Amino acid sequence: MTPLDSTLPETLARLRGARVLVTGAGISGRALVAPLRDLGADVTLTDGNADSLAAAATAHGVPTCSPDEAAAGIAGYVQVITSPGWRPDSPVLSAAAGAGIPIWGDVEFAWAVDRAELYGPARRWLVVTGTNGKTTTTSMLESILRAAGLSAVACGNIGLPVTDALRSGEPRYEALAVELSSFQLHWAPSVHPAAGAVLNIAEDHLDWHGGMQGYVDAKAQALTGEVAVLGLDDPVAAGLRERSGAPRTVGFRLGAPAPGELGIDGEDLVDRAFAAAETLAAVADVTPPGPAGLMDALAAAALARAVDVPATAVRDGLRNYRVGPHRAAFVAEIGEVTYIDDSKATNPHAARTSLLAHPRVVWIAGGLLKGARVDDLVAEVADRLVAAVLFGRDAGQIADALARHAPRVPVHRVEPGHDDLVTSTDTPDAVMARAVRVAAAAAEPGDAVLLAPAAASLDMFTDYGHRGRSFSEAVHALADHGDA
Numbered sequence: 001m002t003p004l005d006s007t008l009p010e011t012l013a014r015l016r017g018a019r020v021l022v023t024g025a026g027i028s029g030r031a032l033v034a035p036l037r038d039l040g041a042d043v044t045l046t047d048g049n050a051d052s053l054a055a056a057a058t059a060h061g062v063p064t065c066s067p068d069e070a071a072a073g074i075a076g077y078v079q080v081i082t083s084p085g086w087r088p089d090s091p092v093l094s095a096a097a098g099a100g101i102p103i104w105g106d107v108e109f110a111w112a113v114d115r116a117e118l119y120g121p122a123r124r125w126l127v128v129t130g131t132n133g134k135t136t137t138t139s140m141l142e143s144i145l146r147a148a149g150l151s152a153v154a155c156g157n158i159g160l161p162v163t164d165a166l167r168s169g170e171p172r173y174e175a176l177a178v179e180l181s182s183f184q185l186h187w188a189p190s191v192h193p194a195a196g197a198v199l200n201i202a203e204d205h206l207d208w209h210g211g212m213q214g215y216v217d218a219k220a221q222a223l224t225g226e227v228a229v230l231g232l233d234d235p236v237a238a239g240l241r242e243r244s245g246a247p248r249t250v251g252f253r254l255g256a257p258a259p260g261e262l263g264i265d266g267e268d269l270v271d272r273a274f275a276a277a278e279t280l281a282a283v284a285d286v287t288p289p290g291p292a293g294l295m296d297a298l299a300a301a302a303l304a305r306a307v308d309v310p311a312t313a314v315r316d317g318l319r320n321y322r323v324g325p326h327r328a329a330f331v332a333e334i335g336e337v338t339y340i341d342d343s344k345a346t347n348p349h350a351a352r353t354s355l356l357a358h359p360r361v362v363w364i365a366g367g368l369l370k371g372a373r374v375d376d377l378v379a380e381v382a383d384r385l386v387a388a389v390l391f392g393r394d395a396g397q398i399a400d401a402l403a404r405h406a407p408r409v410p411v412h413r414v415e416p417g418h419d420d421l422v423t424s425t426d427t428p429d430a431v432m433a434r435a436v437r438v439a440a441a442a443a444e445p446g447d448a449v450l451l452a453p454a455a456a457s458l459d460m461f462t463d464y465g466h467r468g469r470s471f472s473e474a475v476h477a478l479a480d481h482g483d484a
Contacts, residue, residue, distance in 0.1 A: 012116050016040035019076055023092055024083025025052040025064070028106045031161035032081055033060045035113055046070040046092060071095040081109050084183035105187020107180060110162035112190070119166045124175045126303045129185060129222045130199025130231065132350040133296045137199060138179040139324060140300035144317030148309045150175045157181045175307070182218040189221065195306035196222035197229035197299045201236040202349030223249070227306040229299060232261065252298035254291055262298045269298060274305040281315040288323045292353045326468035328354050331475045336445035339475045342452040343468030348377040351454035355381040358448040362439045364471070366392030367455030374401045374454055382406035387442035389435045391415050393459040412438045428460040429470045436474035
């Protein structure tokens with residue numbers, strides 16, 4: 001894809017009166033309709049989900065077509081803008097590429113719209129990416145920016161599409177804390193933020209990117225702005241220093257910071273990158289506590305400091321921040337067993353943080369591994385596992401890893417063919433309820449029953465939030481009925 005910056009006015013002007021195809025009728029795709037219409041484009045939506053298409057047609061009065069129809073008629077469009085989950089080798093995008101029709105991602109389009117000042121002066125973009133911790137870091141950054149008196153909002157992969165943030169009337173946001181996934185970054189080669197951070201990189205979405213190198217390449221796109229921020233305790237992220245396209249690259253670590261870094265010195269978060277040695281906040285100011293929360297706080301602080309936010313605002317913003325749901329959230333204590341919802345742990349790297357936080361764990365896991373391997377994770381946490389309760393499409397891969405690296409750990413597979421009480425017609429909530437009951441039976445006083453799936457949720461649930469709510473409801477049902 002060709003960067004847009006040098007030809008933005010002409011690029012957007014050619015959309016007036018032109019037919020534009022938007023692939024994806026979900027939140028990201030629907031958010032593109034209004035700004036494209038503001039530009040005078042003739043918009044058509046396509047999606048493989050007929051219900052999503054029908055809902056979009058009703059809500060926006062926009063023409064729709066199936067992916068097959070879109071691919072067959074691709075020559076009739078002058079531009080394709082894709083939602084982030086669509087792979088480059090999907091039939092529609094392959095047809096567009098073969099016909100020489102430009103393809104942008106939704107974030108690429110938002111960047112073009114913002115740089116062209118369609119909705120007022122261009123904003124400062126502060127980009128957060130990484131395998132884990134993106135949402136927490138982005139939310140912390142939003143809190144810090146607001147504590148500094150800036151009109152700021154968290155957007156992107158966190159839920160609010162960037163185009164919606166740009167079109168917001170009151171307040172008009174002057175700074176954007178933008179969480180970007182590897183998919184979004186793949187489709188956004190022109191985005192050059194005021195500052196961008198890569199928190200960490202572990203195996204995830206390898207099926208989409210065709211391997212680890214494609215995944216790393218996508219993440220590195222966040223480092224092409226004015227300031228690049230790297231998580232130095234992660235070897236892959238730290239190794240991107242040589243690839244940084246930013247004039248200035250800084251890092252953050254859990255240990256004492258060297259010059260050019262942020263880190264922890266005693267009980268304080270300290271900045272030696274944007275100051276000689278300035279205390280930003282106390283360790284006790286950071287929620288959630290522990291290494292993962294501190295790393296996210298340091299990353300958020302580095303991005304804020306890159307745009308001259310004072311130390312007092314970093315401290316106040318971190319004090320004001322509260323962790324979102326399904327991120328190692330306490331659910332209940334029943335019979336001296338603690339139940340923890342970390343449904344947001346959608347890959348092995350994220351699950352590792354939760355598993356290492358407890359000395360004895362009944363692990364509930366499973367779903368879509370997206371090409372990631374779990375052997376290293378299982379080997380590392382084997383001595384903490386009391387039992388494992390598995391469900392979902394890739395439960396077998398996790399069971400095989402447990403057999404290789406933790407053969408003493410009892411494994412319960414809650415799925416048709418492995419559990420007589422689960423049938424192929426059971427709802428996801430019923431499967432989760434069975435998993436929680438099996439986990440409760442395996443736990444002893446002092447143990448933690450931990451939902452840390454290490455996998456995506458879409459094989460069974462609407463999203464990780466649905467999965468977490470299902471777990472919480474099953475746990476509360478235990479308490480209500482005294483099953484534990």
